[in-house]
Amino acid sequence: MITVVGIGADGWPSLSPETRELVLSADLLVGGERQLDLVPDDAAGERRPWPKSIVALVDELPALDDSRSIVVLASGDPLLHGVGATIVRRLGDERVRIVPAISSxxxxxxxxxxxxxxxxxxxxxxxxxxxxxxxxxxxxxxxxxxxxxxxxxxxxxxxxxxxxxxxxxxxxxxxxxxxxxxxxxxxxxxxxxxxxxxxxxxxxVGGDGRLLGRAPGLPDDAYEHDGQITKSDVRAITLAALVPVPGQLLWDVGAGSGSVAIEWLRAAPGARAIAIERDAERARRIERNAVALGVPSLRVVNGEAPAALDALDERPDAIFIGGGLTTYGLLTRCRKALRSGGRLVANVVTVEGETLLSRAHAEQGGRLKRLAITHAEPLGAFTGWRPALPVTQYELRVP
Ligand SMILES: C[S@@+](CC[C@H](N)C(=O)[O-])C[C@H]1O[C@@H](n2cnc3c(N)ncnc32)[C@H](O)[C@@H]1O
Missing domain, CATH: 3.30.950.10 (Tetrapyrrole methylase, C-terminal domain)
Incomplete structure (x- = not known):
């Protein structure tokens, strides 16, 4: 059993008598220099400060644990963005015991x-x-x-x-x-x-900054873009069909300005996303948009789908195809990549794209819809309705 003990800034006295005993009798003490320094000299165990790559030592822990008792020292609550979370993620929760201190x-x-x-x-x-x-x-x-x-x-x-x-x-x-x-x-x-x-x-939070919520459909000008962007209203409907879920992975294929992947990440903290974009300048723009809108974890792959998808090692829970649909084999490749329970959503504005989607709908089922959004805009001294290009959307859920 590997025990992860959280220590507060008040140090050794913050630990209960049982936890102190656990630390003093451990064969191996692992921790940051600061935490190791808080342990009295009469602790018998070997002391090992974290190396540069914590993960390498974490992976070594189970082997070390076979014959010895191991205590990992952490600050505050080890499971609150701490080393305890890293250890449980890599080793599973069965062989790890956590003794928390009060978190910061x-x-x-x-x-x-x-x-x-x-x-x-x-x-x-x-x-x-x-x-x-x-x-x-x-x-x-x-x-x-x-x-x-x-x-x-x-x-x-x-x-x-x-x-x-x-x-x-x-x-x-x-x-x-x-x-x-x-x-x-x-x-x-x-x-x-x-x-x-x-x-x-x-x-x-105070001041008069722009109100940007977490619900999808941010204004288009919240993004840096060159016109290649899924427009706000259609984007909101698209994200609803994709269903952002914490922990789940989205592929945004033909990501343009990255708006769909970015809103997937904003909507569900802990969700993950990869944007695939063939144009190098747009790929860099996606990175800037992701940082500016607060989701720097977005991974950007500059490459052409479907070939670029072969380099991705984890199957996604949701795929959005916003570009490249008419590239040979892309739709089938994406459908087959999805995990069980996965969602595929594809948007097109061309007749050629629509032909492919209607064939997929006939063969695979799913839902096909047309989104025709019309905005009121100035027309001379009056106001007129200006229709946007209608978007055909195909949605498929795999069992
Ligand atoms: C209409 S935009 C997508 C807009 C995007 N959803 C957004 O909101 O910014 C289509 C994008 O797909 C990219 N694209 C087209 N074919 C592709 C392919 N086979 N692989 C990767 N990217 C592709 C284009 O470069 C373009 O940036």
């Missing part, structure tokens, strides 16, 4: 008097502060787990750039430790200052 998230909420269930937790441990963007809605309370001394300044910058500089920004340093400090500021006033290396940032 719980401490931050406690210091501010914010109910945890009404507060959003965002991890910026990937070092990209834009991950906070999907949560930027008026009045929203957010706690961001940071990535070192620069995170407060970087998060403040992201808010200012989007018109949310008036937001309350509280920097909570060394929570639970002797050097604990809480600095109440705003994103405007915080400026570019460094904070302590260990801190979390709490935000209460």
């Amino acid at each position: 998230y719980a401490l931050a909420c406690a210091r501010l008097g914010w109910p945890q269930a009404d507060t959003e937790l965002v991890s910026a441990t990937s070092r990209i502060p834009e991950v906070v963007v999907p949560a930027l809605q008026p009045g929203r309370r957010i706690v961001v787990l940071g990535f070192g001394a620069r995170s407060a300044a970087e998060i403040a910058r992201v808010l200012r750039e989007r018109g949310f500089g008036a937001s309350r920004l509280v920097v909570l340093e060394e929570l639970g430790g002797e050097a604990e400090a809480i600095i109440d500021s705003t994103a405007d006033d915080w400026g570019d200052r460094d904070a302590a290396a260990l801190h979390v940032v709490a935000l209460e």
Whole structure:
């Protein structure tokens, strides 16, 4: 059994007598230098600091565990974006026991008097502060787990750039430790200052930034694009058919500006997506859009489908075909790639594309629909209805 023990910033005294005994009698202690230093010298076990690649040692743990008892030391609650989560993900939950301490998230909420269930937790441990963007809605309370001394300044910058500089920004340093400090500021006033290396940032969103929700169908001009974009109304209907689910994987084939994959990720935190786009400039634009809209985890593959799909090693739960449908073999290749329970959605605006979809509908079943959206627009001194190109959409669910 591998035991992962969380230690608070108050160190050794934060552990219960049983947990201390567990640590003192372990054959092998694994942890960050900071956590290992908190363990008294009379702990008998070998001490091993995390190497650069934590994952390599995590994979080694089961073999080491055969003859010895292993304790992994983590900070706070190991399962809250911590090493405990990495270990359970790789080794499964059966051979791992978790002993949590109070998380920095719980401490931050406690210091501010914010109910945890009404507060959003965002991890910026990937070092990209834009991950906070999907949560930027008026009045929203957010706690961001940071990535070192620069995170407060970087998060403040992201808010200012989007018109949310008036937001309350509280920097909570060394929570639970002797050097604990809480600095109440705003994103405007915080400026570019460094904070302590260990801190979390709490935000209460204010200001007059643009309102962008999590529901699909963001305005087209929320994206950088060259006209190759699934338009807002059609996109909302498309995402509803794809059904974003946390943990599930989408392939966005012929991704254009990446809007479908980006909204899949925004709609379901923890969902995953790969955008496949043959045009190199568009592929770079997709990357920029993903960061700007707060979903930097989007993987972009610059290549031509269906050949480019062969390099993808995991079967998807949903596939959207927004381009390349008439490329030989693409539709069949995509349908066969889907996992059980998967959803395929394809949109076309050409007669040639529609012919393929109507054949697929006849052979495979599914749903075929036509979306004809008409917007009111100025017509001289009056207003007239301007129809967009009708889109034919095919939707198939595999058993
Ligand atoms: C209409 S756009 C898709 C719009 C996209 N859903 C969006 O919202 O931005 C079609 C895109 O598919 C790309 N494309 C066409 N055939 C392709 C293929 N076989 N493989 C990969 N990309 C392809 C084009 O370069 C173009 O960017």
